[in-house]
Amino acid sequence: MTMKKKLAVTTLSASIMFASIAGLPLSEQGLASKLGISVGVASAAVAPVTIPTSVLEKLSGLHDELARDEQGFQVTKDVRDLITHQTLTPTQMKNLLGDVWTKLEQPGVDVASIFALINGLDLFYDDAGTTIGTIINNASVRNAVNVLFHGVDPTKTLTTQDVIAYQEAAFNALEANKADLLLSVAQAFSSGGTLDSIKGALNTIVTTKISQDLLLSKFLSHYHLTLNDLDTAQNNIATALGAKAISARAAIESAGIRYLLKDKLSYTPGTVTSTSVGVGTLKLSGVNLTSYLPLTWSALGTGVKVENNNKLVLDGVTSGSRSGVLQAHSKFDLLLFISDSYTLTATTTTTNPDTGSGSGSLPPAKDSTTQALDGLKDLQKDLAGASDAKKQEIFQKAQDAVKNAIQQLANLDLSSTIKVDGGTAKPTLNVADLANKMKEIAAKAKELNDQLKQLNPNAKTEKVQLNLDFGTISAKSTEIPLAKELLAAAIANGVDKVAISMNGLSLGISPSEFGADTTLKVTNQDTTVATNVTQLPVAAGVYEFEFSSGGNKVSSFSTPIEVTIPVPNGSKFDTELLSLAKIVDGKLEFYGGSYNNGVLNAVRNGFSTYTVVENKVAFNDTTSVKAWAGRQIQVAAAKGILEGRAEQAFDPNGLVTRAEFAKMIVKTFSLENANATENFSDVNDSDWFKVYVASAVQNGIVNGKEAGKFDPNGSITRAEMAVMSSRALALKGITLSPAKVEEALKGFTDAASINASLKDGVALAASEGIVIGEEGNAFNPNANSTRAQAAVVIYRLLNK
Secondary structure (H helix, E strand, C coil), rough: CCCCCCCCCCCCHHHHHHCCCCCCCCCCHHHHCCCCCCCCCCCCCCCCCCCCCCHHHHHHHHHHHHHHHHHHHHHHHHHHHHHCCCCCCHHHHHHCHHHHHHHCCCCCCCHHHHHHCCCCCCHHHHEEEECCCCCCHHHHHHHHHHHHHHHHCCCCCCHHCCCCCCCCCCCCHHHHHHHHHHHCCCCCCCCCCCHHHHHHHHHHHHHHCCCCCCCHHHHHCCCCHHHHHHHHHHHHHHHHHHHHHHHHHHHHHHHHHHHHCCCEEEEEEEEEECCCCECEEEEEEEEHHHHHCCEEEEEEEECCEEEEEEEEEEEECCEEEEEEEEEEEEEHHEEEEEEEEEECCCCCCCCCCCCCCCCCCCCCCCCHHHHHHHHHHHHHHHHCCCHHHHHHHHHHHHHHHHHHHHHHHHEEEEEHHHEECCCCCCCCCHHHHHHHHHHHHHHHHHHHHHHHHHHHCCCCCCCEEEEECCCCCCEEEEEEEEEEHHHHHHHHCCCHHHHHHECCCEEECCCCCCCCEEEEEEECCHHHHHCCCCCCCEEECCEEEEEEEEEEEEEEEEEEEEEEEECCCCCHHHHEEEEEEECCCCCCECCCCCEEEEEEEEEECCEEEEEEECCCCCCCCCHHHHHHHHHHHHHHHCCCCCCCCCCECCCCCCEEEHHHHHHHHHHHCCCCCCCCCCCCCCCCCCCCHHHHHHHHHHHHCCCCCCCCCCCCEEEHHHHHHHHHHHHHHHHCCCCCCCHHHHHHHHCCHHHHHHHHHHHHHHHHHCCCCCCCCHHHHHHCCCEEEEHHHHHHHHHHHCHH
């Protein structure tokens, strides 16, 4: 399986209206991969499947509706990340699944596999919000599904075409019975009841209006599964996960309702002036909704609000203009309508001379927005008549301009808030002031990204990384309080990372990592703490990092923390051999990182005491490959990615096992997670590679070799290695459009021999220079890779 940037088949039909009610993710690899068909097994031949345009359009429409709800879209992605790190016992899973498990339970069917299938909040959008992402195939799920479908029809094998046929039939049935659905919506809105009437109508269509000759129809009928069963399981899961998951469900269901009603809803704003917009009239099929359905109106935007539930007005703004949208909420906490953007302008202008910040107050956000917007407008003009190559150059300039502008906006100088007492430095932070600043930054970032999208619809949305810069601090220890209200404000305003910076050191955390008042403590340790345990050159200070949240020490993180450590005298070292080093139990553990502009950047999911060292590793058996792999082996070993197979023996011509390369990839991209799980029968908890295989599975890097097995000691082929590398690149947002696959492979004389299921991955790796042809420009996809060849691949990945 490769990571493809396109929409594709979904699962049960009702998901087009409520996305999560039916319980299975919307994804190209959604049901197909989770059922183990046409994807995932690296050695399997898979015929390409054409996804009907009608299906793609509907999926895209549903996706676009959710994306219009910026807050709902963000919380949906947050919940996706939250689910990734949930650990539940089999008993907990059974309780949450309820009747679904009761109906499907049988020998050979694992509850964790069914839970993975039903968990509709294992969501489906990538970080850019433009495509449906990839859900990873799981060997144990395939086994369970094989058992379940054998009970339906022992002579049939589920194929991708079965899934597509069912999906098309579902879409057609929903369209044909739209009147019934609209009636159910009207009944739900006009009564004091619940969404049951809508769900009942959907269930009737799913169970009675779709051909019962389809294999998936037979599956639902055979096990007596209903939409209500799946919906109840979804509610149980959302409730167990907490308020954010419930909000995510509401956002997804709201998107489904808006998609269903989009051609039936009409909106006319009220009185529009330069300073206000009346909420106006919202009609459903020509009938004024407010005549029988109370609507609550809210505003989305900085410096705007809805006053008395009847008009959009400026909020505390005395000069300039602000943009905002109106949102109508109905009962059941559904976001029923989102308006176009309106711009309001203050009628008076007040001049505020700069009187200084004083008392530790925050300075205004740097006004990089206007300059960047003007630059984007100039670039827009340059597009006219530009060649394709020139357009790409313009697009990149625009992307960089927006990225830089947002970085400037989000950098807050908080050095004046620091006070030192008894050798410990602490800031006094005004949380309300910071929250308002984040709201302002978010609005300007949105304005910049919107303008960028106008210039290039395919542009990546630049995220906000808030940098709390505490300047130069001379104290031995520094304690930075991060109030839960501050973290909540960061989440609410779409802040992707909150970076805490001091003395050139920076730690970037996800604001959703902690749900309580949190404190970061950084202690400068004496250099002897490092030199007492190693003879390696120490290139940076020695720092002890401690996080506590809710009064408890936090030693590991669900979302890795980005670490930047200053290297004062980088010119004295071989910077490619610099590595982040953890000091533990009197020795060093190496965690890589990359040196750039005087700092080492790395990623960690656990904290202790760290420094940076120059790690020169020597092997005495690499002479034969030194010319083309010597440096690559040295660098990868310095980062702790590669190890010898014996004392000072690398075995460069030895073959790489699947477990070994899984470890290499996981270490290269800092994906190691001690809590990750897998379900392979040939990977045991006591195996040295268990954590690496599990982490690779969690991140979509590897699949099973055959049903239920990983084959850890089997040799990896060049094609498999390329595909695993491509999946890791995709995690960094590096992709290749399907239209360019053949072009990327045309340089290989044996491109036709590359397995169809692996071509996309090989193409991406080739296009990025990760893999190249061998003698005679042959790729040799089925040849096994040597350890030296793997080192070269890892070295190239390190430089991406």
